[in-house]
Amino acid sequence: xxxxxxxxxxxxxxxxxxxxxxxxxxxxxxxxxxxxxxxxxxxxxxxxxxxxxxxxxxxxxxxxxxxxxxxxxxxxxxxxxxxxxxxxxxxxxxxxxxxxxxxxxxxxxxxxxxxxxxxxxxxxxxxxxxxxxxxxxxxxxxxxxxxxxxxxxxxxxxxxxxxxxxxxxxxxxxxxxxxxxxxxxxxxxxxxxxxxxxxxxxxxxxxxxxxxxxxxxxxxxxxxxxxxxxxxxxxxxxxxxxxxxxxxxxxxxxxxxxx
Numbered sequence: 648x649x650x651x652x653x654x655x656x657x658x659x660x661x662x663x664x665x666x667x668x669x670x671x672x673x674x675x676x677x678x679x680x681x682x683x684x685x686x687x688x689x690x691x692x693x694x695x696x697x698x699x700x701x702x703x704x705x706x707x708x709x710x711x712x713x714x715x716x717x718x719x720x721x722x723x724x725x726x727x728x729x730x731x732x733x734x735x736x737x738x739x740x741x742x743x744x745x746x747x748x749x750x751x752x753x754x755x756x757x758x759x760x761x762x763x764x765x766x767x768x769x770x771x772x773x774x775x776x777x778x779x780x781x782x783x784x785x786x787x788x789x790x791x792x793x794x795x796x797x798x799x800x801x802x803x804x805x806x807x808x809x810x811x812x813x814x815x816x817x818x819x820x821x822x823x824x825x826x827x828x829x830x831x832x833x834x835x836x837x838x839x840x841x842x843x844x845x846x847x848x849x850x851x852x853x854x855x856x857x858x859x860x861x862x863x864x865x866x867x868x869x870x871x872x873x874x875x876x877x878x879x880x881x882x883x884x885x886x887x888x889x890x891x892x893x894x895x896x897x898x899x900x901x902x903x904x905x906x
Contacts (some may be wrong), residue, residue, distance in 0.1 A: 662682065763775075790828055791813075797840050813835055815859050835854045851879075
């Protein structure tokens with residue numbers, strides 16, 4: 648059998664439009680955010696079981712996240728942070744432009760045990776999962792820039808990581824106090840992805856991958872020579888391995904074990 652005989656398509660779902668499709672999955676469902684709408688699909692068959700049109704929230708990209716206990720679906724779109732019931736997709740609470748000092752659109756959301764973390768153009772927010780009240784906020788606009796922020800949470804170590812504009816950032820997940828803010832060498836000011844791996848974190852930016860230790864020092868790096876200088880997404884795939892995806896490539900990488 649050749650490589651074309653593998654990775655068969657089991658089903659597909661095609662929402663209208665060509666904007667970015669964002670997803671989050673549970674053991675039973677796949678939630679899809681796309682062009683101002685949210686769908687709940689059967690994970691095995693791909694059948695649409697519920698849809699939320701998000702009337703009045705625009706037609707932009709929709710980021711999706713789900714709480715640890717699966718009781719709350721969170722979406723960020725068009726400057727709004729909105730909670731949805733995970734089965735009916737009915738709207739619960741919502742926040743418009745989490746801070747008037749932030750930008751127009753939260754770009755990343757992650758869920759803690761009873762709080763939600765959202766990022767908005769250089770700002771990071773901690774909100775109550777119950778009613779969306781802003782509990783704490785941190786501004787990295789002056790130090791890292793008012794650009795897209797990507798978040799990752801490691802609950803066992805109580806660390807919240809942020810990748811922003813060529814910087815790797817670590818915060819205390821409870822207080823949002825900054826543990827380190829590190830400029831990633833040679834990355835310039837570009838979209839920065841982040842992957843939490845306990846006491847360490849991996850950041851991807853401009854075709855480069857960096858693993859930072861607990862003090863924010865570069866413990867390992869790979870410039871992925873020959874793989875381009877585009878945005879670099881990261882995916883965890885085991886206790887010591889990750890996939891880095893720069894400019895149309897997928898590179899499997901071995902990480903350091905940082906105590």
